Amino acid sequence: MISKNQAKLLRSLHKKKYRREQGLFLVEGEKTVLELLASGWPLHQVFATPDFIQRFSADLDDLKVVPASAQELTQLGTLVSNQSALAVAIQPEPQPVSWQAGNWILALDRINDPGNLGTILRIADWYGIQQLVCSPGTAEVFNPKVITASKGSFLRVKVSYQPLDEFMQTLPEGTAVLGAYLEGENIHDLKLEKPGQGGIVVMGSEAQGIAPELEDKITQRVTLPGYGQAESLNVGVATALICDNLRRLEGG
Amino acid sequence: MISKNQAKLLRSLHKKKYRREQGLFLVEGEKTVLELLASGWPLHQVFATPDFIQRFSADLDDLKVVPASAQELTQLGTLVSNQSALAVAIQPEPQPVSWQAGNWILALDRINDPGNLGTILRIADWYGIQQLVCSPGTAEVFNPKVITASKGSFLRVKVSYQPLDEFMQTLPEGTAVLGAYLEGENIHDLKLEKPGQGGIVVMGSEAQGIAPELEDKITQRVTLPGYGQAESLNVGVATALICDNLRRLEGG
Structure with missing residues (x-):
């Protein structure tokens, strides 16, 4: 049973x-x-169905899990479908992002x-990019x-918030x-000035692109080549395409 | 004003x-x-706000557009946000998909x-792929x-439904x-047996992959290389990555 106070918190x-x-x-x-449980991420509380608790008792260790019905969990969560577990996790302290040669941010x-x-977190994690600055x-x-769309990648990719010109x-x-610009160098022809040194990839919103005040910080403008009539790609898809091309260029 | 019968249809x-x-x-x-209006696609009816009708009168030609309030349109549509136009379009007759050398399906x-x-339709359109078989x-x-996520690409990419082994x-x-398999040839190292000849790209669901009965039809198993810890990519993202690599291979 989830108490009134717990329900209110959720x-x-x-x-x-x-x-x-x-x-x-x-x-x-x-x-x-x-x-999340396997990662050692700091937790506030876990709620789960008796069935979940039984099936995954080994993963739950000595955590005090609050038993609850799937109906309660579904009502108190944000997903539509039948839920068997819901965790309340602790936000980490904000950490400044820091770039090191050889890495991409x-x-x-x-x-x-x-x-x-969320999709971009998953993509960053796929391509071994460990930091996002937003x-x-x-x-x-x-x-x-975001957490749900990231499919667990929020556990591995660090995200910080900062005006990008400051960063x-x-x-x-x-x-x-x-x-990423609509009119830059075709990424299929791109050569990195310092291969293996990594760097920053800036993605702008689909509607607005990259803010003008960042333009003079951009050292290379890249474009994803299109072959048909669609006007644009989703920003998550575009991010994946750029990461894939960079990893290919690096021969990794 | 939208009539009761029109509202019922919507x-x-x-x-x-x-x-x-x-x-x-x-x-x-x-x-x-x-x-949609610019494409010449066959229409059953268009509903729009007086403001939309005024702003886009040139695009509306001699169409008989039913004026409606943004509130009515939003209530009768499926999107959350404020709507200014809603069209009822006619489904085309199903057409069998047909492959021609030089094209990708x-x-x-x-x-x-x-x-x-919807995302895959948009991606197909971006990469100049004109047919999908589902x-x-x-x-x-x-x-x-699907229509909304395709961002207009449903107007250009033909979609047909058929058991894939039949196709x-x-x-x-x-x-x-x-x-696309988890354990195939790294797409960064792929060589096409017949470059320029096109072919078929089969994408399976994230949960189930490609059906076993299709396996013996696959001539090349390809894999998107990962560099981090994410278990998988979204199927739309994976489709875009494969298309981009194929277009790059073809030097197009």
Whole structure:
């Protein structure tokens, strides 16, 4: 049974304001909750059906899990489907992002759709990119839609928020800063000035592109070649295509 | 004013059963409705706000557009946001898909999520792929979520439904049939046996992969290389990555 206070907490975490106040966030879905448990991420509380508790007792260790019905969990979560587990996890302290030679960082300029941010987390994780820096106006990483769309990748990819021009000023002179533009160099023909040195990839929102004040920080403008009539690609898809081309260029 | 009968029709088109019975489907959102109007696609009826009718009178030609309030349109459509136009379009007669040397066709095996199918339509259109063949169990292309996610690409990419093993039997001997697998050849190292000849790319569902009965039709198994810890990529993202690599291989 979920107590009234617990139910109130769970409902409050649907909203950004309360997530921030409490420093907590929701993790939903059996598979993602299991990944969370295995990761050692700091937890506030776990709620699960008796069936889940029985099946995964080994993963639950000595955690005090609150038993609840699938109906209760579904009502208190944000996903539509039948839920067997719901975790309340603790938000980490914000950490400044820091670039090191050899690594890539994704810089997201006003990617405000939570589904897109979640997809980009998953893509970053696939391509071994461990840090994202997000402009104000980018979706909040602890939004349940981001967490769910990331399919557990939020556990591995660090996300920080900072005005991107400020972040760019922290980079060593000569760092490669690639920006995705509609009219840049065809990424199939791209040569990196310093292969193996990594750098930054800046993705702008589908509606607005990269903010003009960032333009003079971009060292190479890249474009994904199109062969048909679609006007644009989804920003998550575009991010994956750029990462794939970069990894191919590096011969990794 | 939308009449009672018109409202009933619009509501019925939220459901696959009625879309099929009536041979009609909904197109929503200002930009997509304008693209629809410009395309010459056969229409049953267009509903729009007086403001839309005034702003786009040139695009509306001599169409008899039913004026309606944004509130009515939003209530009768499937999108959450404020709608200014809603069209009821006519489903084309099903056409068998036919492969011609030099072209690529995407074959989708049980891609049941409408958002993914819409994204794949947009990607196919971006990469100049004009035909999709879908197994039973793939989302219905006239689902409003597919239409909206396709961003107008449903106007240009033909979609047909057929058991994929039947479709494969119609292909000339020696046609390249690439299949996306977790353990195939790294697509960065892929060489096409017949470059420039095109072929088929088979994408399976994220949960189930490609059906075992199709395996012996696949001539090359390809894999997208990962560099991090994410277990998988979204099927739309994976489709885009394969298309991009093929277009790069073809030097197009």
